[in-house]
Amino acid sequence: MGGTMKAFLIGSAAVLTMLAAPASAQDEVLTVNNRTGYTISEIYIAPTTTDEWEEDIMGDDVLPSGRSVDIDFSRSEETCVWDMKAVYDDDTNAVWRKINLCEISAISLFYNENTGVTSARYE
Numbered sequence: 001m002g003g004t005m006k007a008f009l010i011g012s013a014a015v016l017t018m019l020a021a022p023a024s025a026q027d028e029v030l031t032v033n034n035r036t037g038y039t040i041s042e043i044y045i046a047p048t049t050t051d052e053w054e055e056d057i058m059g060d061d062v063l064p065s066g067r068s069v070d071i072d073f074s075r076s077e078e079t080c081v082w083d084m085k086a087v088y089d090d091d092t093n094a095v096w097r098k099i100n101l102c103e104i105s106a107i108s109l110f111y112n113e114n115t116g117v118t119s120a121r122y123e
């Protein structure tokens with residue numbers, strides 16, 4: 001990964017498209033589509049209200065570019081708003097804040113080599 005990969009978009013400057021029906025109150029399935037051109041080795045999802053990332057929900061798996069993964073998890077929190085962190089195989093990362101998982105069911109991740117920015121489209 002080039003040096004410009006270090007310059008990530010932190011926050012929610014993502015293209016927002018709300019197309020999916022609201023998710024169940026207890027069970028969540030989130031599809032993450034990797035369109036960055038790089039392998040994602042770790043994904044973390046945690047309630048926006050906490051300062052701690054939960055465990056790596058990818059486990060021992062990785063998400064190569066061009067692939068998607070369905071992440072099944074049950075919420076113990078009474079919240080719809082979560083943060084997500086993706087860690088690439090060179091340990092650089094990108095963070096998205098305040099993602100409403102009650103309103104979306106998929107996130108597509110993109111990386112622009114010209115600007116060095118990672119972005120997300122929520123569906």
